[in-house]
Amino acid sequence: MSLIRKSKQVIKSSEITPESVYLNRRSVLQTIGTLSTGLAINLFANDSISANENQLNFSPNTGYSTTEPINSYEDITTYNNFYEFGMQKSDPYNYGSQFEPKPWSVKVSGEANKTGVFDLDDLIDINALEERIYRLRCVEAWSMVIPWVGIPLASIIKKLQPKLNAKYVAFETVYRPKQMPGQRRPALDWPYIEGLTMQEAMHPLTIIAVGLYGKELLNQNGAPMRLIVPWKYGFKSIKSINKIHFQSKQPLTSWNISAPNEYGFLANVNPEVDHPRWSQARERRIGSGFFGTKQPTLMFNGYAEDVANLYSGISLRRNF
Ligand SMILES: Nc1nc2c(c(=O)[nH]1)N[C@H]1C(S)=C(S)[C@@H](COP(=O)(O)O)O[C@H]1N2
Numbered sequence: 001m002s003l004i005r006k007s008k009q010v011i012k013s014s015e016i017t018p019e020s021v022y023l024n025r026r027s028v029l030q031t032i033g034t035l036s037t038g039l040a041i042n043l044f045a046n047d048s049i050s051a052n053e054n055q056l057n058f059s060p061n062t063g064y065s066t067t068e069p070i071n072s073y074e075d076i077t078t079y080n081n082f083y084e085f086g087m088q089k090s091d092p093y094n095y096g097s098q099f100e101p102k103p104w105s106v107k108v109s110g111e112a113n114k115t116g117v118f119d120l121d122d123l124i125d126i127n128a129l130e131e132r133i134y135r136l137r138c139v140e141a142w143s144m145v146i147p148w149v150g151i152p153l154a155s156i157i158k159k160l161q162p163k164l165n166a167k168y169v170a171f172e173t174v175y176r177p178k179q180m181p182g183q184r185r186p187a188l189d190w191p192y193i194e195g196l197t198m199q200e201a202m203h204p205l206t207i208i209a210v211g212l213y214g215k216e217l218l219n220q221n222g223a224p225m226r227l228i229v230p231w232k233y234g235f236k237s238i239k240s241i242n243k244i245h246f247q248s249k250q251p252l253t254s255w256n257i258s259a260p261n262e263y264g265f266l267a268n269v270n271p272e273v274d275h276p277r278w279s280q281a282r283e284r285r286i287g288s289g290f291f292g293t294k295q296p297t298l299m300f301n302g303y304a305e306d307v308a309n310l311y312s313g314i315s316l317r318r319n320f
């Protein structure tokens with residue numbers, strides 16, 4: 001599994017890859033994962049698609065991936081929630097291009113031994129990237145299946161050596177109203193903030209994504225680094241993070257500040273607890289063809305086996 005990432009050759013996928021082509025490429029990758037690195041290089045040297053610098057080396061993590069059909073690159077990069085660029089689903093695609101995600105640094109503060117300002121590369125080992133195909137379930141009752149490229153958040157947190165009283169991790173999105181037109185309007189209390197319990201942050205399903213479809217994240221998806229917590233509603237997965245803070249108290253979160261009766265801190269996907277204004281029992285899979293077709297939403301977005309134990313003894317109705 002760790003063979004491919006050592007290769008200097010990049011893994012290629014065209015700009016807008018049809019799912020079938022992408023999945024074929026994936027099965028090739030899984031096969032060569034068991035062969036030698038040298039062979040992998042040769043295979044890709046023969047690939048007709050030329051290398052782009054925004055393509056990433058990664059190893060597929062099949063153990064943590066769903067086998068459901070993945071959404072198209074076009075769906076994933078044109079239908080977004082990123083209020084910093086506007087409130088319409090097409091706004092992040094249309095108005096995200098002024099944002100400059102390079103170079104990037106992250107300020108780490110609070111209850112940890114290693115604090116200060118870190119370059120992206122200091123926090124994220126680019127040679128350890130994994131691909132994980134996760135469902136993303138938005139609180140607005142739509143969903144997508146996305147092949148993320150990233151690393152476990154736990155690997156970053158371990159580097160930062162949180163102290164024993166660090167019970168929570170708080171995250172902040174960059175504040176750049178000149179590059180983010182949505183931040184020039186009071187849609188939310190900027191900057192966007194989110195948080196997790198330390199247990200949730202250290203959970204092996206929780207990742208920091210730097211790419212998708214094998215390529216670096218585009219601005220609309222939260223370049224250059226964003227959180228992914230697949231068993232929670234999408235709004236927990238904060239984008240373009242430039243601050244991480246370890247603390248003993250539960251962090252404030254943007255959507256909870258904005259509408260506390262609608263969006264809680266935990267925000268676990270739960271088909272049995274409706275949003276005050278709509279049902280959470282079903283979801284519309286983006287790109288599923290016939291408009292309005294809905295499928296049942298799964299408890300913890302289908303990750304119950306892995307995460308239900310984090311919440312034993314807690315009322316998920318009261319702690320929504
Ligand atoms: N900073 C920031 N992060 C954010 C948001 C946002 O508006 N601002 N929207 C959230 C919501 S509601 C969802 S559903 C996901 C959408 O991620 P995607 O556009 O990459 O699919 O991002 C989350 N992260």
Ligand SMILES: [Mo]
Pocket residue numbers: 081137138139140233234235
């Ligand atoms: Mo969302």
